[in-house]
Amino acid sequence: MGHIPSSQTGAGVMSVLRTDRLCRSFGNLVVTRDLSLEVQRGERHIIIGPNGAGKTSLANQIGGQLRPSSGRIFLEDVDITGQSPDRINRLGIARTFQKNNLFPNLSILENLRLAVQARRGHTLNCVRPVAHYSAVLDRARELAAIVHIEGEGSRLVRHLSYGEQRQLEIGMALASEPKLLLLDEPTSGMSPLETQRMIELIRDLPSDLAILMIEHDMKVVFSLADRVTVLYYGEALASGTCAEVQASARVREVYLGMAG
Amino acid sequence: MDLFLVQLLNGLVYAMLLFLMAAGLSLIFGLMNVVSLAHGSFFMLGAYIGLSIYQITNNFWLALVLAPIPTAALGMVVEILFLRPLYRRGHLDQVLMTFGFTFVFFDLVRSIWGSNIRNMAVPEALAGAVQIGAGIYPVYRLFLIAIGLALALILWLCIERTRIGAMVRAGVDDSAMASGLGANVPLLFTGVFGVGVALAALGGVAAGPIMGLYPGMDSEVMIPAFIVIVVGGMGSLRGAFVGSVLIGMADTFGKTYVPSMALFLIYLVMAVVLLTRPQGFFGIKHMGSSGNIPPRNAVATAPTTRSRIIGAMVVAAMAIAPLFVNNHQLTLVSEIFIFAILAMSLDILLGFTGxxxxxxxxxxxxxxxxxxxxxxxxxxxxxxxxxxxxxLAAAGSAFVGYFCVSATGITFLMLTLAFSQLAYSVVVKWRDVTGGSDGIGIPEKPAFFIWSLESRMVMYYMTFGFFILCYLGLRRMIASPLGHVLVGIRENEGRMLAIGHNVQGYKLLAFIISGTIAGFAGGLYALFNGFISPDAIHWSASGDILIMVMLGGGGTLIGPAIGAAIFLLMKNLVSSYSDHWMLIIGCVFIGCVLFFPEGLWGTFRRLKPVRAS
Known part of the structure; x- marks a missing residue:
């Protein structure tokens, strides 16, 4: 495990995440084509693109849910291509899902507790009740506060509002104490008010955390992005700051033009 | 005729019989995601109905053609009345339902046709043997090969070339989409179920003259047929055919050339295929697609003072019970304690891990x-x-678990079933050590410290003590971080992976814990009974444990214990005044799956007003 802390190799020089000529196809359908992108420490890197551009397929390859056909993925120079999702999480990438993917029949705190427990161990203990691990429980409560979920932690997740469930998604990912946070459309299906709250939530996350985020809502993109990459049929059409991407004629033509 | 050619033909005969079973199983699974454990029962039922038609009309051909019709009709009735209401509820319930029917059909066959082996004569036209090369070969067996190949071809043409076949293919691919495109999916389900049953029944009649008819012939063909569809790939007709030929040949040639290994050969083939190609040769559905069983019972809350008091009272009542009951009842309750331990251990896997x-x-x-x-x-x-x-149980469960835990849902069920039948065959065949199907016993029961276990009272208190110990131990584990991880896996395996839990490892651990405790329960049972026979490990015995858990309520600890008590009480009470205890317990179980999917304890707990802690 050749993991080197970034401070020793010069912060800012080495990227947290790097994909190298990533390709993935299903039969004749190419969903990721020669994609090379980087996310720096503390950077908010947002992937946009029309439906079917291969955004979620990209997230699934980085998160380990989908194996790339070719190309490599590096997390701080550790090759994580094709690793299992749990291993990728332990190596430092935590993700959220486009469709809420929680434990609906368990409580808010139990959801977070399971995620914290994966990070903080004790999981093989089969004698001591979970209630005695106060540090784990405290961390779960702290996470609930970080993602702005208020009220009784013993509520079942299936009884939460949709927006709260989206927030919990992020809390679960943060529990893994990741180097890279991978957010798959955190605001999808949200009302404008909920979206605004989500923007604030993401903005308040630690500034040195690298975030790779897939987003549809341009308002979110303009409020958060340090860097935007436009995907179109699996290919990176353009990559740069918001202004640079907006200025790109190709992007206007195929993406912003279509979005109206 | 040279031995090789004979074996080749025998292999083909067996393969064709397997195909008649596997084709239906595979199509039904592909379309409805249901593995029908009653498929073997339909095979048996078809054979017996064929026998009756043959006896009445004295015409084998009439039997072969007519027997599948009432059998298929019965199958469709079962599908419409009992499986259809459960399509929304997840597939395990349907599998359990079909398991309930194996009891019912077994009892029916036994009471209508008796439990002795019945022979069916080879029809006169096919009675002879033909000259092949230097030797002779029975015509009837050649006929079986021909009929199998012909049916395979007809089925293939139906699936590939007809409109209905296209609908079936679309349904296997995506049944929601198929219904969106105008296919009448419920009708399609019933139709395919009926065709599958008809094929099995036809196989039963055709196999009659060479296999003989007896209650229990159902599992003889069903387990290999399961292996066929695991190897060939579920939901694929081509897979069923190739798998049948492979397993048929492996079994036949194995018995001739490596008799000592023959038993393991088909399981070995299965293990190799699963390790290298988990979805089977032509699998359309990947193993993981069926998912873990849906949650039934919510996680128990911490015990309240009131529940502690009630629990203590129950324990106290059990402790003084021997003063009030007779010896026979004492023995029965001791047995219940042992099976309660066994059922609780299964529930770690079934109810808690899914x-x-x-x-x-x-x-x-x-x-x-x-x-x-x-x-x-x-x-x-x-x-x-x-x-x-x-x-040994720990080691054995580690070994079996290693192969099984990468599968989920129905595939997991079939794999565990196949492995347990492997154990069953080993025990039956290894006569020198295990006593074969006669079983084996010890002359006298040992002592428990200074008290002889020959005393029913000592046995009662010992099993009671171990039951309490196991219950408390397991309750502790359920409340521990490990227990919570297992519940997390049941609830959402994909998310457990995404938050960094080594799901495969924990599943294996759960499998080992569960198997080890089951081994302990087995040890106690040996002391209790002083005798053990292969019946105790037959796959239907595994089904009995599953019934205990589901009757009482999966996902709880008390539930399985209650289920074990109900099951054994019913078995003892009913069998003391009626021969039809299997019919009755089958019906009770079917009713339970239909109306109390959470089990008795689960239903009780849900109805009880919840107090905020």
Missing amino acids: LPSMGHAAFFGLGAYAVIVLASLFNVDPWIGVAIGVL
Whole structure:
């Protein structure tokens, strides 16, 4: 495990995440084509693109849910291509899902507790009740506060509002104490008010955390992005700051033009 | 005729019989995601109905053609009345439902046709043998090969070339989409179920003259057919055919050329295929697609003062019970305690982790056989035997679990079932050590410290004590971080992976814990019963444990214990005044799956007003 802390190799020089000529196809359908992108420490890197551009397929390859056909993925120079999702999480990438993917029949705190427990161990203990691990429980409560979920932690997740469930998604990912946070459309299906709250939530996350985020809502993109990459049929059409991407004629033509 | 050619033909005969079973199983699974455990029962039922038609009309051909019709009709009635209401509820319930029907059909066949072996004569036109090369070969067997190949071809043409076949293919691919495109999916389900049953029934009649008819012939063909569809790939007709030929040949040639290994050969083929190509040769649905069983019972809340008091009262009542009951009842309750331990151990897998094992009795048997075999052959102290049995069960469950835990849902069920049948065959065939199908016993029961277990009272208190110990231990585990991880896996395996839990590892651990405790229960049973026979590890014994868990309520600890009590009480009470206890318990179980999917304890707990803690 050749993991080197970034401070020793010069912060800012080495990227947290790097994909190298990533390709993935299903039969004749190419969903990721020669994609090379980087996310720096503390950077908010947002992937946009029309439906079917291969955004979620990209997230699934980085998160380990989908194996790339070719190309490599590096997390701080550790090759994580094709690793299992749990291993990728332990190596430092935590993700959220486009469709809420929680434990609906368990409580808010139990959801977070399971995620914290994966990070903080004790999981093989089969004698001591979970209630005695106060540090784990405290961390779960702290996470609930970080993602702005208020009220009784013993509520079942299936009884939460949709927006709260989206927030919990992020809390679960943060529990893994990741180097890279991978957010798959955190605001999808949200009302404008909920979206605004989500923007604030993401903005308040630690500034040195690298975030790779897939987003549809341009308002979110303009409020958060340090860097935007436009995907179109699996290919990176353009990559740069918001202004640079907006200025790109190709992007206007195929993406912003279509979005109206 | 040279031996090789004979074996080749015999292999083909077996392959064709397997195909008639596997084709239906595979199509039904592909379309509805249901593995019908009653498929073997339809095979048996078809054979017996064929026998009756043959006896009345004295015409084999009429039997062959007519027997599938009432059998298929019965199958469609079962599908419409009992499976259809459950499509929304997840597939495990349907599998359990079909398991309930194996009891009903078994009892029916036994009471209508008796339990002796019945022979069916080969029809006169096919009675002779033909000259092939230097030797002769029975015509009837050649006819079986021909009919199998012909049906395979017809089925293939129906699936590939007809409109209905296109709908079936679309349904296998995506049944929601198929219904969106205008296919009448419920009708399609019923139709395919009926065709599958008809094929099985036809296979039953055709196999009659060479296999003989007896209650229990159902599992004889069903387990290999399961292996066929696991190997060939579920949902694929081509897979069913190729798998049948492979397994048919492996079995036949194995028995001739490597008789000592023959038993393991088909399981070996299965293991190799699963390790290299988990979805089977032509699998359309990947193993993971069926998912873990849906949650039934919410996680128990911490015990309140009131529930502690009630619990203490129940324990106290059990402790003084021996003063008030007779010896026979005392023995029955001791047996209940042992099976309660066994059912609770299965529930760790089934109810808490979401993995439906249909092979749990194998570990129970391992524990029991260890005690008795070691004591009777090597004079080992039975308590040391219990310890060795527990270790063997741990090792055995680690081995089996290694192969099984990458699968989920129905595939997991079929794999565990196949492995347990492997254990069953080993026990039956290894006569020198296990006593074969006669079973094996120890002359006298050992002592528990200074008290002889020959005393029913001592047996009662010992099993009671171990039951309480196991219950408390498991309750502790459920409340621990490990227990919570297992529930997390049941609830959402994909998310457990994404938050960094090594799901495969924990599933294996759950499998080992569960198997080890089952081994301990088996050891106790050996001490209790002093005798063990292969019946205890037959796949239907595993099914019995599953019934206990589901009757009482999966996902709870008290539920399985209650279920074990109900099951054994019913078995004892009903069998004391009626021969039809299987019919009755089958019906009770079917009713339970239909109306109380959470089990009795689960339903009770849900109805009880919840107090905020």
